[in-house]
Amino acid sequence: MADNYSPRPEDKFTFGLWTVGNVGRDPFGEPVRSPLSPVALVHLLAELGAYGVNLHDNDLVPIDATPAERDRIVRDFKRALAVTGLVVPMATTNLFADPAFKDGAFTANDPGVRAYALQKTMKAIDLGVELGAGIYVFWGGREGVETDAARDPLVALARFRDALNFLTEYVRDQEYDLRFALEAKPNEPRGDIYLATTGAMLGFIETLDHPEMVGVNPEVAHEQMAGLNFLHAVAQAWDAGKLFHIDLNDQFPGRYDQDFRFGAANPKNAFFLVKFLEDVGYDGSRHFDAHAYRTEDVEGVKAFARGCMRTYLILKEKARRWNEDAEIQGLLQEANADRDDAAEILGPYSRERAEALKGAALDRIALGARGLAYERLDQLTTEILLGVR
Numbered sequence: 071m072a073d074n075y076s077p078r079p080e081d082k083f084t085f086g087l088w089t090v091g092n093v094g095r096d097p098f099g100e101p102v103r104s105p106l107s108p109v110a111l112v113h114l115l116a117e118l119g120a121y122g123v124n125l126h127d128n129d130l131v132p133i134d135a136t137p138a139e140r141d142r143i144v145r146d147f148k149r150a151l152a153v154t155g156l157v158v159p160m161a162t163t164n165l166f167a168d169p170a171f172k173d174g175a176f177t178a179n180d181p182g183v184r185a186y187a188l189q190k191t192m193k194a195i196d197l198g199v200e201l202g203a204g205i206y207v208f209w210g211g212r213e214g215v216e217t218d219a220a221r222d223p224l225v226a227l228a229r230f231r232d233a234l235n236f237l238t239e240y241v242r243d244q245e246y247d248l249r250f251a252l253e254a255k256p257n258e259p260r261g262d263i264y265l266a267t268t269g270a271m272l273g274f275i276e277t278l279d280h281p282e283m284v285g286v287n288p289e290v291a292h293e294q295m296a297g298l299n300f301l302h303a304v305a306q307a308w309d310a311g312k313l314f315h316i317d318l319n320d321q322f323p324g325r326y327d328q329d330f331r332f333g334a335a336n337p338k339n340a341f342f343l344v345k346f347l348e349d350v351g352y353d354g355s356r357h358f359d360a361h362a363y364r365t366e367d368v369e370g371v372k373a374f375a376r377g378c379m380r381t382y383l384i385l386k387e388k389a390r391r392w393n394e395d396a397e398i399q400g401l402l403q404e405a406n407a408d409r410d411d412a413a414e415i416l417g418p419y420s421r422e423r424a425e426a427l428k429g430a431a432l433d434r435i436a437l438g439a440r441g442l443a444y445e446r447l448d449q450l451t452t453e454i455l456l457g458v459r
């Protein structure tokens with residue numbers, strides 16, 4: 071039953087193999103769902119109307135596969151892509167699951183681990199490019215510490231920088247059309263993870279040899295775990311021309327890494343995020359990095375994935391209504407109105423403007439007394455979201 075909220079390829083909805091393939095293991099419990107093969111997952115995503123599928127190297131090729139096994143698995147996967155029309159816009163490396171990475175990958179103290187991490191990532195980049203990926207994500211889940219006795223954080227930053235510089239040169243040398251997207255997370259699975267926020271990543275990128283090849287992959291839940299405003303992080307990334315990819319999901323602040331269905335925890339935050347992405351014309355993947363509740367069977371997994379896409383499209387429609395709502399736009403105009411003829415004084419610095427500003431008649435008491443009507447504005451937003459407006 072197609073309706074306005076049915077996904078279309080141009081919506082660019084993508085899921086990781088690890089999301090719909092999540093078997094529901096958690097630190098306290100065993101898997102609750104049987105694993106589905108990558109080929110089966112591609113067919114499942116196609117049935118739901120997704121545009122693409124993303125993967126870690128080992129979501130597709132087991133870490134101990136022989137070269138012949140690898141080639142057969144990749145061939146079968148490509149056939150499933152061709153049959154369904156799904157694409158692979160993003161790929162990444164699993165640098166967190168294997169015991170070798172218990173002290174990190176690129177930042178690990180053992181040079182052998184750092185060498186293995188680079189080797190594994192180059193092979194995973196080759197695989198991603200072979201499947202057509204244009205974005206390569208780096209989520210440094212194990213790049214952190216439980217105790218700062220283990221490593222000087224300056225050493226960690228230098229090692230992470232060296233690794234990214236090596237890998238951007240590798241991509242250039244291979245003449246791959248591939249950009250990197252760094253994904254921040256404050257903690258979990260490490261006690262603390264380096265470069266804990268999207269803002270920290272944006273600062274770090276400017277210290278790299280090829281900053282133009284590197285952007286960010288902000289994840290809703292990761293900023294919200296730290297109690298931060300995700301929209302503001304995304305806006306800063308966009309402003310810097312660095313919003314290369316985005317991980318959509320949801321999360322209650324201050325909890326463990328919940329990876330809930332998009333919009334499940336805080337629909338108002340999700341609304342302002344969708345409105346932002348649509349208003350600015352973000353044209354990258356809308357990637358759902360989330361998974362079904364552990365209570366679900368495969369039908370529940372499908373309901374989860376459908377829900378992510380449907381909620382995005384409902385919020386997109388709500389954003390259109392919000393932008394076209396005369397009362398809302400009137401309130402915004404009013405809040406931005408220039409009652410003091412101040413707009414003509416404001417502008418880039420000049421000595422004349424500085425003098426004019428110093429002499430301007432600005433009534434501090436009147437400025438402080440003005441109400442801005444944000445209560446009404448927010449209530450109207452709520453009423454749109456609750457479906458009564």
Ligand code: GLT
Binds near residue numbers: 088126163253289359
């Ligand atoms: C892992 C993590 C995600 C990252 C994935 C990419 S793996 O599921 O929780 O946030 O985006 O490595």
Ligand code: MN
Binds near residue numbers: 209253289317
């Ligand atoms: Mn993520």
Ligand code: MN
Binds near residue numbers: 292
């Ligand atoms: Mn997450």
